[in-house]
Amino acid sequence: xxxxxxxxxxxxxxxxxxxxxxxxxxxxxxxxxxxxxxxxxxxxxxxxxxxxxxxxxxxxxxxxxxxxxxxxxxxxxxxxxxxxxxxxxxxxxxxxxxxxxxxxxxxxxxxxxxxxxxxxxxxxxxxxxxxxxxxxxxxxxxxxxxxxxxxxxxxxxxxxxxxxxxxxxxxxxxxxxxxxxxxxxxxxxxxxxxxxxxxxxxxxxxxxxxxxxxxxxxxxxxxxxxxxxxxxxxxxxxxxxxxxxxxxxxxxxxxxxxxxxxxxxxxxxxxxxxxxxxxxxxxxxxxxxxx
Amino acid sequence: xxxxxxxxxxxxxxxxxxxxxxxxxxxxxxxxxxxxxxxxxxxxxxxxxxxxxxxxxxxxxxxxxxxxxxxxxxxxxxxxxxxxxxxxxxxxxxxxxxxxxxxxxxxxxxxxxxxxxxxxxxxxxxxxxxxxxxxxxxxxxxxxxxxxxxxxxxxxxxxxxxxxxxxxxxxxxxxxxxxxxxxxxxxxxxxxxxxxxxxxxxxxxxxxxxxxxxxxxxxxxxxxxxxxxxxxxxxxxxxxxxxxxxxxxxxxxxxxxxxxxxxxxxxxxxxxxxxxxxxxxxxxxxxxxxxxxxxxxxxxxxxxxxxxxxxxxxxxxxxxxxxxxxxxxxxxxxxxxxxxxxxxxxxxxxxxxxxxxxxxxxxxxxxxxxxxxxxxxxxxxxxxxxxxxxxxxxxxxxxxxxxxxxxxxxxxxxxxxxxxxxxxxxxxxxxxxxxxxxxxxxxxxxxxxxxxxxxxxxxxxxxxxxxxxxxxxxxxxxxxxxxxxxxxxxxxxxxxxxxxxxxxxxxxxxxxxxxxxxxxxxxxxxxxxxxxxxxxxxxxxxxxxxxxxxxxxxxxxxxxxxxxxxxxxxxxxxxxxxxxxxxxxxxxxxxxxxxxxxxxxxxx
Numbered sequence: 001x002x003x004x005x006x007x008x009x010x011x012x013x014x015x016x017x018x019x020x021x022x023x024x025x026x027x028x029x030x031x032x033x034x035x036x037x038x039x040x041x042x043x044x045x046x047x048x049x050x051x052x053x054x055x056x057x058x059x060x061x062x063x064x065x066x067x068x069x070x071x072x073x074x075x076x077x078x079x080x081x082x083x084x085x086x087x088x089x090x091x092x093x094x095x096x097x098x099x100x101x102x103x104x105x106x107x108x109x110x111x112x113x114x115x116x117x118x119x120x121x122x123x124x125x126x127x128x129x130x131x132x133x134x135x136x137x138x139x140x141x142x143x144x145x146x147x148x149x150x151x152x153x154x155x156x157x158x159x160x161x162x163x164x165x166x167x168x169x170x171x172x173x174x175x176x177x178x179x180x181x182x183x184x185x186x187x188x189x190x191x192x193x194x195x196x197x198x199x200x201x202x203x204x205x206x207x208x209x210x211x212x213x214x215x216x217x218x219x220x221x222x223x224x225x226x227x228x229x230x231x232x233x234x235x236x237x238x239x240x241x242x243x244x245x246x247x248x249x250x251x252x253x254x255x256x257x258x259x260x261x262x263x264x265x266x267x268x269x270x271x272x273x274x275x276x277x278x279x280x281x282x283x284x285x286x287x288x289x290x291x
Numbered sequence: 292x293x294x295x296x297x298x299x300x301x302x303x304x305x306x307x308x309x310x311x312x313x314x315x316x317x318x319x320x321x322x323x324x325x326x327x328x329x330x331x332x333x334x335x336x337x338x339x340x341x342x343x344x345x346x347x348x349x350x351x352x353x354x355x356x357x358x359x360x361x362x363x364x365x366x367x368x369x370x371x372x373x374x375x376x377x378x379x380x381x382x383x384x385x386x387x388x389x390x391x392x393x394x395x396x397x398x399x400x401x402x403x404x405x406x407x408x409x410x411x412x413x414x415x416x417x418x419x420x421x422x423x424x425x426x427x428x429x430x431x432x433x434x435x436x437x438x439x440x441x442x443x444x445x446x447x448x449x450x451x452x453x454x455x456x457x458x459x460x461x462x463x464x465x466x467x468x469x470x471x472x473x474x475x476x477x478x479x480x481x482x483x484x485x486x487x488x489x490x491x492x493x494x495x496x497x498x499x500x501x502x503x504x505x506x507x508x509x510x511x512x513x514x515x516x517x518x519x520x521x522x523x524x525x526x527x528x529x530x531x532x533x534x535x536x537x538x539x540x541x542x543x544x545x546x547x548x549x550x551x552x553x554x555x556x557x558x559x560x561x562x563x564x565x566x567x568x569x570x571x572x573x574x575x576x577x578x579x580x581x582x583x584x585x586x587x588x589x590x591x592x593x594x595x596x597x598x599x600x601x602x603x604x605x606x607x608x609x610x611x612x613x614x615x616x617x618x619x620x621x622x623x624x625x626x627x628x629x630x631x632x633x634x635x636x637x638x639x640x641x642x643x644x645x646x647x648x649x650x651x652x653x654x655x656x657x658x659x660x661x662x663x664x665x666x667x668x669x670x671x672x673x674x675x676x677x678x679x680x681x682x683x684x685x686x687x688x689x690x691x692x693x694x695x696x697x698x699x700x701x702x703x704x705x706x707x708x709x710x711x712x713x714x715x716x717x718x719x720x721x722x723x724x725x726x727x728x729x730x731x732x733x734x735x736x737x738x739x740x741x742x743x744x745x746x747x748x749x750x751x752x753x754x755x756x757x758x759x760x761x762x763x764x765x766x767x768x769x770x771x772x773x774x775x776x777x778x779x780x781x782x783x784x785x786x787x788x789x790x791x792x793x794x795x796x797x798x799x800x801x802x803x804x805x806x807x808x809x810x811x812x813x814x815x816x817x818x819x820x821x822x823x824x825x826x827x828x829x830x831x832x833x834x835x836x837x838x839x840x841x842x843x844x845x846x847x848x849x850x851x852x853x854x855x856x857x858x859x860x861x862x863x864x865x866x867x868x869x870x871x872x873x874x875x876x877x878x879x880x881x882x883x884x885x886x887x888x889x890x891x892x893x894x895x
Contacts, residue, residue: 090329186332213329221323226331233331234323235338244337252333 003107003146008280015288017112019079019176020202020264045069080175081113081120082201084167085149086208088126088158089228090184094210094272101272102180102208103149105283109178110145112284114138121171122148125163126156129170157228158185164192174200178287183207183256184228190259203265204287207253210272215246294371302371309363317356358885365878372443373870382425382439382480383418384469385411389430389453390460391842392487395510395600395849403507404455407485410504414483415446425472429465429486430456431796431826439472457602457828457842458795463492470499487849510599510849511540513564518586518606518843520791522613523575527636530610531575532557534586538564539848542596546588546604548572553583562588582610583830583837584791599849606843607830608791615639616779617657621648622664627766628680631775632662638779648672659783665759675751676782681759682725688755691724697737706734707781708745708754712774717765722758745781752782792839798822799840801833808833811840 004012048057048068056070083106091099106122113120114136122145123132133148158181177196183189183205197203219242224233235241257267266286270279294302328334393404415424419441426437426449437449466482473480481500484491487507494501517535522528538544544564550557558574588604598604618632620642632640641658643651645666652672655661660676667683684690702714714735724740727733734754735743746753760766765774780786793799799822801808806818811829825831825840832838 093327093329182329184329184333186330186336216328218326221320222326223323224331224334225325225327227327227329229331231331233335233338235334238341240341241334241337244341245334248333248337248340 003104003149004111012108012111013115015112016116018288045071079118080173081118082171082175082177083109083122084179085122085124086181087124087152087154088156089154090182092154093212093227096272098182098208098210098272099154101270104276105180105206105270107146107149108280111142114141124152127159127162129163129166160185160189161192164195168199177201178204180206182209183253184213189256193259193263197263203260203263205260205267206270206283207267208270294373297371305367306364309367310360313359313363358881362878362881365874369871369874373874379418380421381478382423382473382476384425384427384472384482385414386427386429386465386469386482386484387411388460388486389428389455391455391457391602391845392849393455394602397508403487406506408450410485411450415443419443427465427469429460429462431458433461433465433468456795456826459845462486466501473499511593511596512598512600512603512849513538513544513546513588513591514603514846515586515588515606515843516846518608518841520584520608520610522610528613529576529578533573535571536562537569538567540593540596541566542594544593546591549589550586552579581612584608603846607828607839607841609837609839610791611788613637616659616783618660618662619658620662621666625664625760627760628664631772634772635776660779677753678778678782679755682755682757689726691726694722694724694740696720697722699735700738701736703734707786708777709734710777712770719758720762722762725755725757754778754782792841795825795828795840795842798824799831799838
């Protein structure tokens with residue numbers, strides 16, 4: 001079964017991924033860059049200084065104002081889009097499983113990138129990054145992306161810190177980094193996000209969540225088994241404990257959201273119980289130029 | 292406190308078993324089950340954060356166990372049917388009065404019967420601990436409401452929905468029935484009478500002790516003490532009514548007296564009664580083919596008091612439709628008889644002589660009554676209603692010697708034929724003594740000789756007079772038409788049609804295998820054995836007539852309990868709730884506590 005149906009693809013064809021200029025790459029492409037060069041997009045007119053290319057002097061302006069000025073243009077570069085997909089064992093939880101929704105979200109971002117001829121790479125991660133897709137640039141590459149995502153199998157425990165370190169080593173260029181994860185790792189994600197931002201990446205975090213994680217409703221004496229590590233914890237689950245758990249998880253998500261915001265990124269929620277068309281609009285809205 | 296349902300050993304065993312079950316369930320509840328979660332670290336941190344700090348909170352699981360144990364033990368106690376006190380150890384038969392005055396209400400609106408039921412239940416609760424109890428309902432007819440039992444629950448079921456009859460209870464018969472039950476057990480026992488009486492009826496012997504537990508408080512009431520209706524003999528089709536009211540109150544009372552025929556108001560009058568006053572109201576000129584009447588006191592206002600009994604505010608009566616009686620007078624010529632019969636508007640008279648009788652023998656069934664004036668037909672007539680005037684000896688009637696100027700020494704004033712008549716002044720010049728058989732009723736007697744007899748045998752009625760119209764001044768008296776009317780009514784078996792009402796308890800006759808009676812509430816009730824027992828007042832209907840059942844003449848004072856309340860005696864009358872109810876309340880409270888703890892999330 002296709003990850004994106006025809007309706008979703010038609011919707012995505014009308015959308016455009018917003019890439020900030022400093023996140024664009026050095027190659028010619030469709031995104032504005034910070035470089036003032038010989039592009040086609042007019043940027044500004046400024047006073048001529050010694051050393052400027054005499055060919056760029058605006059003679060028509062000189063005729064009107066009797067002052068020498070030069071016209072500058074923005075160079076349009078393409079972007080790298082890195083979609084980091086959490087494939088840890090905890091992604092099997094939920095109904096439907098969180099991994100299934102994560103695949104659809106990753107396919108959506110990949111589709112968007114390929115649709116605007118960016119260089120898309122989808123990289124699975126759990127305790128480290130796994131084998132990534134080759135660079136995908138054209139719409140023709142989308143079936144390969146679907147096949148790659150469909151073949152992902154959940155395993156291992158989440159270590160975002162180790163995964164980030166490995167990602168930065170293996171993929172040196174800057175670009176747009178979309179992290180699709182359930183955030184179900186209790187350690188602080190802020191340092192790793194900061195490292196990504198410092199490398200010049202534009203951050204976007206999609207939290208795939210399910211009710212079982214977000215608002216569990218079990219009570220009584222329970223032996224809790226960690227889906228990723230198999231660790232056991234015996235607890236008497238009471239209303240107070242449930243409240244404390246929800247508060248703990250909310251605090252973790254809030255920390256991550258604040259870190260994203262401080263670093264110029266955005267964290268959006270993707271509840272698995274929500275219909276996919278609504279979820280898609282909700283997830284993509286902050287990352288789009290036009291909707 | 293004692294336990295009626297379980298012995299101490301059984302109770303202890305049950306308590307032990309229940310405790311073990313609760314502990315086992317508690318341990319089972321504390322055995323964890325596995326639940327896979329995405330990450331246990333969050334749970335670990337949450338557990339650290341929500342760790343209870345107060346001593347109470349840390350001991351909540353143990354508190355839960357203790358609460359559960361307490362609930363289980365209380366339930367076991369409840370199963371044991373706990374009772375306060377030991378009660379009577381032998382047989383107790385409760386006689387529960389359920390007659391009209393037991394419906395009287397006190398200031399709080401509570402019936403005397405409700406008080407009696409409370410006492411009866413308390414007695415049952417106490418006396419079934421180590422004895423057995425039966426209940427006799429003392430209504431219009433005494434009946435065993437509950438046979439001897441050791442189970443208090445049986446009594447509860449039997450007493451549910453009990454109502455009072457519209458009439459006076461035969462308390463003596465009910466007490467005798469209760470004593471017979473006690474004697475039948477051949478063990479020690481007692482009878483407890485719960486009634487609104489000041490004194491018990493006098494008993495023939497004291498072999499079984501009888502205790503009185505009086506209920507109710509004295510009350511005052513305005514009552515309809517008589518209500519009657521009868522057809523007007525001077526105006527065919529019309530009837531008149533008579534209503535008697537009485538005040539059983541030490542205060543002045545006022546009310547509206549409303550007389551209705553079904554839903555039509557015939558008369559409405561404001562009446563005022565002084566303390567203890569009796570007033571009578573009559574009205575005439577009403578006309579109806581068949582009236583169904585009620586006289587009701589409405590808007591009763593007793594100065595500074597209240598009417599305690601509503602059931603005596605209403606009385607019922609019916610007026611039967613006019614039915615003509617076809618009479619064949621066989622005479623050689625008797626103007627007294629002919630005139631007396633033809634003056635009766637409800638008589639269709641045909642007069643023949645002896646020869647004419649022979650020609651009508653085949654069609655005698657057309658006549659309801661045959662009057663034979665000094666005639667002795669041969670062979671004797673085969674007719675179910677015959678009036679023999681100047682009776683002549685025949686195969687059916689033996690006649691004795693001729694009497695000269697016999698003096699009337701006795702007459703049966705209670706017989707329907709002589710209703711409203713006196714025969715002691717009647718002169719008889721000559722007569723023949725009648726020789727009655729064993730089942731004949733002598734109506735008029737002169738010394739040892741019978742002058743008139745009434746025979747009701749094998750479905751046939753015969754009224755025989757030993758004198759004829761020539762030999763007495765009876766025919767010249769103004770009461771003679773009434774005597775003839777009475778004779779026709781009795782011979783035609785229409786006595787009941789001249790009763791405008793009957794008392795509660797008297798059965799209604801409704802012959803037929805599938806006959807039904809419509810009760811005053813409109814419910815159709817099947818009739819068994821052609822008789823339907825009435826217990827409440829109102830208008831009943833059979834297929835062919837309406838019958839009024841009225842308790843007006845049984846109205847009486849509601850102050851009889853005054854003396855008894857001065858010193859209550861005999862029966863246990865506790866106002867406390869039974870122990871079982873208290874235990875059930877405690878269980879409920881504990882369950883609420885446990886629920887509240889659970890809702891606070893402090894119980895595992």
